[in-house]
Amino acid sequence: MTTENLRTIWDRKAEDHAAGRECRSQKRSSQLYHDSWWSYIQPLLSHIPNGRILEAGCGTGRWAEHLVPMGFDMVLSDFSPNMLVKAQDYAEKKGFIKGVSFEELDVCDLHTLKSESFDMVISTGEPISLCSDPQKAISEYCRVVRPGGYVLCDAGNRYRRAYDNFRASPSEQVLQILETGVCVMDNGMKLHLLGPGELTAIFEDQNMELCTLAGITPMLCFPPDPKLEKGMENDATYQAMITMGQKYAEHPEMIALSSRLIAVARKP
Numbered sequence: 001m002t003t004e005n006l007r008t009i010w011d012r013k014a015e016d017h018a019a020g021r022e023c024r025s026q027k028r029s030s031q032l033y034h035d036s037w038w039s040y041i042q043p044l045l046s047h048i049p050n051g052r053i054l055e056a057g058c059g060t061g062r063w064a065e066h067l068v069p070m071g072f073d074m075v076l077s078d079f080s081p082n083m084l085v086k087a088q089d090y091a092e093k094k095g096f097i098k099g100v101s102f103e104e105l106d107v108c109d110l111h112t113l114k115s116e117s118f119d120m121v122i123s124t125g126e127p128i129s130l131c132s133d134p135q136k137a138i139s140e141y142c143r144v145v146r147p148g149g150y151v152l153c154d155a156g157n158r159y160r161r162a163y164d165n166f167r168a169s170p171s172e173q174v175l176q177i178l179e180t181g182v183c184v185m186d187n188g189m190k191l192h193l194l195g196p197g198e199l200t201a202i203f204e205d206q207n208m209e210l211c212t213l214a215g216i217t218p219m220l221c222f223p224p225d226p227k228l229e230k231g232m233e234n235d236a237t238y239q240a241m242i243t244m245g246q247k248y249a250e251h252p253e254m255i256a257l258s259s260r261l262i263a264v265a266r267k268p
Contacts, residue, residue, distance in 0.1 A: 028232040029217075029224040034062070036217050036245050037124055037154075040264055044120065044150050045070065051119030051149075056141060057107045057127025061087035068099035075118075077103040077110065107137040116146045123153040129191045135202050142206040145267050151208065154216050154262040156183075158193035161259070164221055196255050199263050208265040214249040215258025217241070222259050 050071045058076040078084050084102045091097040107127045121141040131137045141151045162177040177183050183191040203210045232238050248254045
């Protein structure tokens with residue numbers, strides 16, 4: 001699938017994403033993912049007071065609403081113009097638009113952004129998995145961050161995806177996922193998945209210090225199935241998943257099991 005075709009799909013999804021954002025707090029899987037991510041972002045903010053932050057592949061935006069009121073300037077970038085329109089509409093509605101600028105960019109080519117011009121780059125959700133070249137995207141994140149700054153991103157785990165696909169519908173595609181990291185979705189979109197070792201190696205190739213590698217929301221599949229969503233309505237089950245992340249997310253065995261991998265890297 002070409003970048004233009006993928007952009008068209010994402011433009012069409014913008015309305016749904018914007019609507020979903022308004023009711024995000026009502027879905028416990030989304031809240032768990034959000035809170036798990038925040039537990040990695042928040043401790044670093046004191047290292048970059050009043051800094052400049054890029055949310056790369058922002059979609060309708062996730063973090064500016066929290067970070068701009070804290071004194072951070074933010075750039076939100078996405079290759080879907082409709083996603084950026086929705087992100088801008090939300091910023092205006094919520095009153096933090098003055099602290100945000102918007103750039104229509106592919107994560108693999110952040111050409112309008114100067115090298116070493118950000119204190120932090122955050123890329124959550126699907127940008128790494130859906131882009132044409134995860135290694136190139138991460139290299140761009142590392143390029144634009146300043147020495148002493150941080151890159152935080154998550155990526156789909158090829159080994160967990162192969163397992164989930166095999167359980168759902170055994171086929172030869174499982175071997176393709178394991179060997180290439182490529183998973184073709186029903187709508188024709190390709191996911192580029194990484195193993196823990198690959199994600200580590202990409203940051204090491206960029207001469208970044210890998211501070212943390214973890215399984216973000218361990219055990220949670222993406223997208224969560226209805227049975228899982230229903231189960232998380234139980235308070236004890238939900239609390240167990242929170243505790244699981246806090247205690248085990250950085251254990252190597254849990255990293256290998258997790259659907260999504262989060263990396264936190266620092267530029268020396």
